[in-house]
Amino acid sequence: MSFIKKVLRFFVENITTIFAIAGGVWVFFTYKKYETNELLNFIVSFLVLIAATLLVEKLVTLASIEKRLKVLESKFNQSSIFLNCRTSEFWHDAQNVAKSIFISGGSLHFIIEKSGEIETLLSKGCIIEAIPVKPYSSASATLYNNVIKEVPSIDSFNNNIIQTLSYLYNLKLKYPHQIVVRLNDNMPSLGLFAIYKDKLPLNIQVNLFSEKVSYDKRLSIRLTNNPNEHYFAFQYFCNQIIYLKNRLPECTADKLKQIIEAHT
Numbered sequence: 001m002s003f004i005k006k007v008l009r010f011f012v013e014n015i016t017t018i019f020a021i022a023g024g025v026w027v028f029f030t031y032k033k034y035e036t037n038e039l040l041n042f043i044v045s046f047l048v049l050i051a052a053t054l055l056v057e058k059l060v061t062l063a064s065i066e067k068r069l070k071v072l073e074s075k076f077n078q079s080s081i082f083l084n085c086r087t088s089e090f091w092h093d094a095q096n097v098a099k100s101i102f103i104s105g106g107s108l109h110f111i112i113e114k115s116g117e118i119e120t121l122l123s124k125g126c127i128i129e130a131i132p133v134k135p136y137s138s139a140s141a142t143l144y145n146n147v148i149k150e151v152p153s154i155d156s157f158n159n160n161i162i163q164t165l166s167y168l169y170n171l172k173l174k175y176p177h178q179i180v181v182r183l184n185d186n187m188p189s190l191g192l193f194a195i196y197k198d199k200l201p202l203n204i205q206v207n208l209f210s211e212k213v214s215y216d217k218r219l220s221i222r223l224t225n226n227p228n229e230h231y232f233a234f235q236y237f238c239n240q241i242i243y244l245k246n247r248l249p250e251c252t253a254d255k256l257k258q259i260i261e262a263h264t
Contacts, residue, residue, distance in 0.1 A: 097197050098126050103192070103194075105191030106147070106161075108164045130181055131184050134184060181250065193205040201238065206221045206222075
């Protein structure tokens, strides 16, 4: 069946050439049988036929290109690259299937805005693991000086981290076995958001940090564990998550309280 489709496709895509060759051969072998006027009529008809087949070929080619563009657009919209890592799709997916969520990046201050979604997830038994950058450290200073644009000062940025830790601390008191907090003492080069249903994430959202580009204009990439879609990149960022978890110790509630009180 596939062979027949290939033959038909070849015929349609080369219909003009086929008719031109066939017509040329026919004229070459039959022109002596006809009068000059008849032959001219045949030639004019032949030229019209070529023009018509050219038009058909163009229309078929355009239709094929349009179809391929729609397929590419569909793939692009489903998984891939977009702006603004605060998009609601991540949280919508999490509400439906998440057994655990991994979030790492800078201050992670935006999770306070998502308190409703987070409380709902926790009430369903979801585990939330967060890794903000360590406040008042060389990592937070480097991140602020090179990446952060929307926060007016380094003090404000560090204060945002403390607010995030205070929020997570209060959640940890309420859900002691479902909140995991680690602090990154190195400057992160990207933010990672992963939704887990089993051992492997269902999808990972990678937010690339760029020099002095505001949060809502940073490039984000969404990867899935579908082996047919960017699976090498998906595995790469899975390993990055494992590396962060193994390298950074978990903060106890007492440790979080100590850090918060030291800077408030």
